[in-house]
Amino acid sequence: MKRxxxxxxxxxxxxxxGSHLYEEFELRAKNVSxxxxxxxxxxxxxxxxxxxxxxxxxxxxxxxxCSLIEASGIVAKLKNNGxxxxxxxxxxxxxxxxxxxxxxxxxxxIAECGSVCQDALAIESRLVSSLPPLHIAFMESxxxxxxxxxxxxxxxxxxxxxxxSWITGPSRTADIERVLTIGVHGPGRFVIIxxxxxxxxxxx
Amino acid sequence: xxxxxxxxREIKEKLNDDVLRNALGxxxxxxxxxxxxxxxxxxxxxxxxxxxxxxxxxxxxxxEELADRFEEEATKRGVKVFRAKTGxxxxxxxxxxxxxxxxxxxxxxxxxxxxxxxxxxxLEEAGIEVKETDLGExxxxxxxxxxxxxxxxxxxxxxxxxxxYFSRELDKSIEPDIAFMVQxxxxxxxxxxxxxxxxxxxxxxxxxxxxxxxxxxxxxNARLVTTLPRIHVVIIGYEKLIPTLRDxxxxxxxxxxSATAQLMTSYMSVISGPVPVMVxxxxxxxxDEKEVHYILLDNGRLAAAHDDTFKEIxxxxxxxxxxxxxPVYALVGGHVYGGHTYAGGxxxxxxxxxxxxxxxxxxxxxxxxxxxxxxxCPGMIDIPGLxxxxxxxxxxxxxxxxxMDKIFDVMTNRRLFHGLLRAASxxxxxxxxxxxxxxxxxxxxxxxKDRSLPSIANVxxxxxxxxxxKKIENPVKRVGFFSGCTMDFVFPExxxxxxxxxxxxxMEVVYPDGQGCCGKPxxxxxxxxxxxxxxxxxxxxxxxxxxxxxxxxxxxxVEQIRDYPRLFKDDPEWKVRAQSMADKLEExxxxxxxxxxxxxxxxxAPKKAxxxxxxxxxxxxxxxxxxxxxxxxxxxxxxxxYELVEMKDADKCxxxxxxxxxxxxxxxxxxLKQKMDNIRDTGAEIVACACSGCMVQLQGGIDQQAPGKRxxxxxxxxxxxxxx
Numbered sequence: 001m002k003r004x005x006x007x008x009x010x011x012x013x014x015x016x017x018g019s020h021l022y023e024e025f026e027l028r029a030k031n032v033s034x035x036x037x038x039x040x041x042x043x044x045x046x047x048x049x050x051x052x053x054x055x056x057x058x059x060x061x062x063x064x065x066c067s068l069i070e071a072s073g074i075v076a077k078l079k080n081n082g083x084x085x086x087x088x089x090x091x092x093x094x095x096x097x098x099x100x101x102x103x104x105x106x107x108x109x110i111a112e113c114g115s116v117c118q119d120a121l122a123i124e125s126r127l128v129s130s131l132p133p134l135h136i137a138f139m140e141s142x143x144x145x146x147x148x149x150x151x152x153x154x155x156x157x158x159x160x161x162x163x164x165s166w167i168t169g170p171s172r173t174a175d176i177e178r179v180l181t182i183g184v185h186g187p188g189r190f191v192i193i194x195x196x197x198x199x200x201x202x203x204x
Numbered sequence: 205x206x207x208x209x210x211x212x213r214e215i216k217e218k219l220n221d222d223v224l225r226n227a228l229g230x231x232x233x234x235x236x237x238x239x240x241x242x243x244x245x246x247x248x249x250x251x252x253x254x255x256x257x258x259x260x261x262x263x264x265x266x267x268e269e270l271a272d273r274f275e276e277e278a279t280k281r282g283v284k285v286f287r288a289k290t291g292x293x294x295x296x297x298x299x300x301x302x303x304x305x306x307x308x309x310x311x312x313x314x315x316x317x318x319x320x321x322x323x324x325x326x327l328e329e330a331g332i333e334v335k336e337t338d339l340g341e342x343x344x345x346x347x348x349x350x351x352x353x354x355x356x357x358x359x360x361x362x363x364x365x366x367x368x369y370f371s372r373e374l375d376k377s378i379e380p381d382i383a384f385m386v387q388x389x390x391x392x393x394x395x396x397x398x399x400x401x402x403x404x405x406x407x408x409x410x411x412x413x414x415x416x417x418x419x420x421x422x423x424x425n426a427r428l429v430t431t432l433p434r435i436h437v438v439i440i441g442y443e444k445l446i447p448t449l450r451d452x453x454x455x456x457x458x459x460x461x462s463a464t465a466q467l468m469t470s471y472m473s474v475i476s477g478p479v480p481v482m483v484x485x486x487x488x489x490x491x492d493e494k495e496v497h498y499i500l501l502d503n504g505r506l507a508a509a510h511d512d513t514f515k516e517i518x519x520x521x522x523x524x525x526x527x528x529x530x531p532v533y534a535l536v537g538g539h540v541y542g543g544h545t546y547a548g549g550x551x552x553x554x555x556x557x558x559x560x561x562x563x564x565x566x567x568x569x570x571x572x573x574x575x576x577x578x579x580x581c582p583g584m585i586d587i588p589g590l591x592x593x594x595x596x597x598x599x600x601x602x603x604x605x606x607x608m609d610k611i612f613d614v615m616t617n618r619r620l621f622h623g624l625l626r627a628a629s630x631x632x633x634x635x636x637x638x639x640x641x642x643x644x645x646x647x648x649x650x651x652x653k654d655r656s657l658p659s660i661a662n663v664x665x666x667x668x669x670x671x672x673x674k675k676i677e678n679p680v681k682r683v684g685f686f687s688g689c690t691m692d693f694v695f696p697e698x699x700x701x702x703x704x705x706x707x708x709x710x711m712e713v714v715y716p717d718g719q720g721c722c723g724k725p726x727x728x729x730x731x732x733x734x735x736x737x738x739x740x741x742x743x744x745x746x747x748x749x750x751x752x753x754x755x756x757x758x759x760x761x762v763e764q765i766r767d768y769p770r771l772f773k774d775d776p777e778w779k780v781r782a783q784s785m786a787d788k789l790e791e792x793x794x795x796x797x798x799x800x801x802x803x804x805x806x807x808x809a810p811k812k813a814x815x816x817x818x819x820x821x822x823x824x825x826x827x828x829x830x831x832x833x834x835x836x837x838x839x840x841x842x843x844x845x846y847e848l849v850e851m852k853d854a855d856k857c858x859x860x861x862x863x864x865x866x867x868x869x870x871x872x873x874x875x876l877k878q879k880m881d882n883i884r885d886t887g888a889e890i891v892a893c894a895c896s897g898c899m900v901q902l903q904g905g906i907d908q909q910a911p912g913k914r915x916x917x918x919x920x921x922x923x924x925x926x927x928x
Contacts, residue, residue: 186424
């Protein structure tokens, strides 16, 4: 899968980023209607996602894997519950337009504004996070940076070409009478699952 | 200079548009607090604004170099870059590209530059289907309108109007339910995204070091436009170029907060190079490289970049905050500003460069110079200052309208002007009552509804001087008093108060009889030549009098006299003489507060049970040009027997703004009404201010709308408490 950066983890400034920023991040994210869950281990995400599937009656999921998602074992759990899961590029391209949920990983969060940063070079990452009405993003809870400036500094460190997106809550518009309405062209629901134990099993 | 547009009629139409008035009124009401809230976790807002300004100043100073580097880096990565000098060049490039690549349908995310050059009609004429996908842009494209706000293009329409446009477009009845209509837009446009051959976006910034672009959006349409179609065309103006990605930081921290009071928009993407795209060949999906084109648009921008004064417009990040706080925009909306792409104060300036001076001349008077926009502009652009500068150029190029030219000739001749004012004081007799013109002849009726215009005083200040000026034994300072014509001929009693307060400081007051109008009303129209003559007259009047200070109790007068040296920038002799007058000048409140402080008189007086409530109105120019807002309040509180109560939006313009208040009374009156409402809500008996222009407006408003209240200059409040 194409990536703008091969190892984001290494780029996060050790002294500055960390789960101590989680509360601020969560507050800012929830302020813009992001649904935020924090779990200790990746496999605990299964219940959260299955609950969402049940609640929405979702039949199909388009998913771009990452190490956290692999550790969560969510693909098997979804399939066991009768949900169709598209994980191959061609399948995603063909079916993402009708998929009920998109699932992907994101690289880090920004406490100042409750955003998450996604390496969006791979087209399948953009498709699963843009087209379905609901997007679930996995993130390590230790991967939070304080501010917009820190986030730009990180990306500046290596960016020469590619596609990087920040996602901040669901898609929204206020173009009719300035009434805030969510879910215009992108997902109407945005869910973050913040995992404390890294995919390598180490504590954050 | 012939007026091609009937601006007054257009304004009247907008003032009668209840949908517009309601939407803009609510927005203007809610925006300042929402912005403030969004800035709550920015440690030092002004430092951040400074950093944006510095970054942009650096960028515009090296614009050619940045453009070359941007082109080079983008080309290296496989992007095709085209520099369009004009809108026609841009349209031709896209039309040719569509023909070559067999493009039948296009989806667009927001690009103001494409609106600016009227791209869509050109594409449609060539038989290409083009869909705006930003909801607001889609709505106005269905309505056949131009955007009325940079960020909220359809703010002038309500849900019922939108449902009509949707019903017509989709050929079925669409209920005027906002959530349902948004869902309808999602479904309708989703098909277009999936089938489009080309995507067109604007860019919020272009990064020279890596040839990348940044997109800041909320709806998610830009991500779809840049992801689904096989060809991506970016339309980017030169002003969006920044040296490095790091330079995007102040933009990203300020743009969402200033534009929509968000800490960050839903989506922000940085894209560089031909990113992957999926194409279906023979029923199979394959990954391919996207074809990417950048069109770097000039259309007047480079001329501005090379203009030492107007390169400042490169500091604009198109957030629209200047519109959101503009008292005139809040009444008329965006379409009156040339009916083109960019509205409000900044739009007035951009229009001059992109569409030409003639269009600018049609509507530039809508800027009343209240400077409220300068307090929020993230790029710290002096919007009213630049508009005044453009007026100067316009007068230089096209001259003044004949009538104005003749009036200014008269004002330049002090004796003639004062003679006319004296004659006016006699001529208006039948129409005056209690010092205010209550019943002007019928043709002026529009001017006086809800506001009386003041009458010319029977005896101007200059004829009262001998009775007021006292001989001071051993004066500590010798002070010249510049009254300005309003204080001289309309509020001479306030002039007497000023003299009294200064004499009470044991200072000797000199009132040179040769003084006249400060010249501000003339300068404000851009007429430099008449302004210079008026300035020379005043400089001469105050020379050789051995003065320690010159005091003026009208902020526009202070501002104007401080500007005299700049008027004579090409005349060394007069520049020195102007500077020497400007150096001695002090604003009244500031001066008195400083003197009172020295002797402990500025202390807050003990509170009294029967204190009279006073509310203070900040004059735009006193607060935002001279940065004086604490002193007048402290002076009120130093006097025993008064209780200062703050009104809502104390520093919002009263709507006078010199000639504007009379010329555009239909705009001036609604602004005054808001002010009067805020005054009434305080329950204060006295309205205090420290500007003679505001005094004209407030006195007129009180007389018609709030009888029983009294208006006083700070000097009057102080003088009343000085024993003779």
